[in-house]
Amino acid sequence: MRAVSRAFETPDVGVDSNCRAFSPNPVLPGFLACGTGRPALLAWRPSTRVVNLPRSGDTTTIGPGCLSGRPRFMRLSSDVKLLEQIPRSGDWLFRWRGQLPLLMLPLFLLGLLDARLPDPLSPAVRAGQLAALALALTGFVIRVVAIGTAPAGTSERSTTTPRASELRTSGLYSIVRHPLYLGNTLTAVGFACFTTVWYLPVMVALIGILYHERIAAREEVFLEGRFGAAFLAWADEVPAMIPRLSGYQRSTTPFVWRPVASREYHGLFVIGAVLFVLDLARAALATGRLVMDPLWTALFLVTTAIFVVCTLLKKTTGLFAVDG
Numbered sequence: 001m002r003a004v005s006r007a008f009e010t011p012d013v014g015v016d017s018n019c020r021a022f023s024p025n026p027v028l029p030g031f032l033a034c035g036t037g038r039p040a041l042l043a044w045r046p047s048t049r050v051v052n053l054p055r056s057g058d059t060t061t062i063g064p065g066c067l068s069g070r071p072r073f074m075r076l077s078s079d080v081k082l083l084e085q086i087p088r089s090g091d092w093l094f095r096w097r098g099q100l101p102l103l104m105l106p107l108f109l110l111g112l113l114d115a116r117l118p119d120p121l122s123p124a125v126r127a128g129q130l131a132a133l134a135l136a137l138t139g140f141v142i143r144v145v146a147i148g149t150a151p152a153g154t155s156e157r158s159t160t161t162p163r164a165s166e167l168r169t170s171g172l173y174s175i176v177r178h179p180l181y182l183g184n185t186l187t188a189v190g191f192a193c194f195t196t197v198w199y200l201p202v203m204v205a206l207i208g209i210l211y212h213e214r215i216a217a218r219e220e221v222f223l224e225g226r227f228g229a230a231f232l233a234w235a236d237e238v239p240a241m242i243p244r245l246s247g248y249q250r251s252t253t254p255f256v257w258r259p260v261a262s263r264e265y266h267g268l269f270v271i272g273a274v275l276f277v278l279d280l281a282r283a284a285l286a287t288g289r290l291v292m293d294p295l296w297t298a299l300f301l302v303t304t305a306i307f308v309v310c311t312l313l314k315k316t317t318g319l320f321a322v323d324g
Helices: 081-094 105-115 123-148 179-194 199-227 229-237 257-263 265-287 294-316
Strands: 006-008 020-022 031-034 048-051 072-075
Touching: 105 179, 105 199, 105 265, 123 179, 123 257, 123 265, 179 199, 179 265, 199 229, 257 265, 257 294, 265 294
Parallel strands: none
Antiparallel strands: 031 072, 048 072
16 A cells, blocks of 8 residues: 555545545555545545555446546544554654664664674675664765755754744655655664675664664654645655655755765764674683774774864854854
């Protein structure tokens, strides 16, 4: 079943006779099936949701007074509680949306406990760790590009409510609706790959999708209310989390380094710190003592230095100030 494509404010009663009650699945009761045209509705209120159920085995009564050429199904108010709760749960998760890798750190440590990697590491394991670093940095680069090309008043770091001065539809936003959350998920999956436990990246990817799905639902409710038909047209064409590269359109906003330098040094520090801690834990499990690997120690020290310098510059100078 496809995701909810549009919300119509309709009454619980008053649909004309061209649409009939329909329940193709006992788990999804209380639908009204429609065909082409527009149903006669007596009033408008936020009690019904419209969704697509593209199953070849489904049968519907198509009448002239329905919504579109494709069969559509209206879910009554008693059946939308879960759909309403998803954006509500996103309210709480919204303020913690950048902390997914840190929240998963105990899971990564458990993965290392299961892996029991030796010390020193074999060349194959070392290559796998470097690939994990590359994946984590790929997620970081996606965030850098998305933030560096953000118009003023968009992609803000608010932890209370979404904000958007305009709808972003070019650059990364022409191939995926939530590139920042895609970047966060890739970084977390990179950390999971560092443990070399095969099932952990799968678990982390699923957790990341479920985690960000609710935040994204919260934001998209806001965006639909803010931009209306423009948002719906964009959302119909652009996938939420899996990029569609064929739809890429060059960003209409030039890259600006100041917002990136002002915000993303935190993410770079997290990558250096998490990989350093994970390798330290791996060595401790293998040898019974703390052994610092030169590569991951150097990465941690460099990212820490960048974090300290950027923090001081941000607090004591106007170097990172963004016009507008």
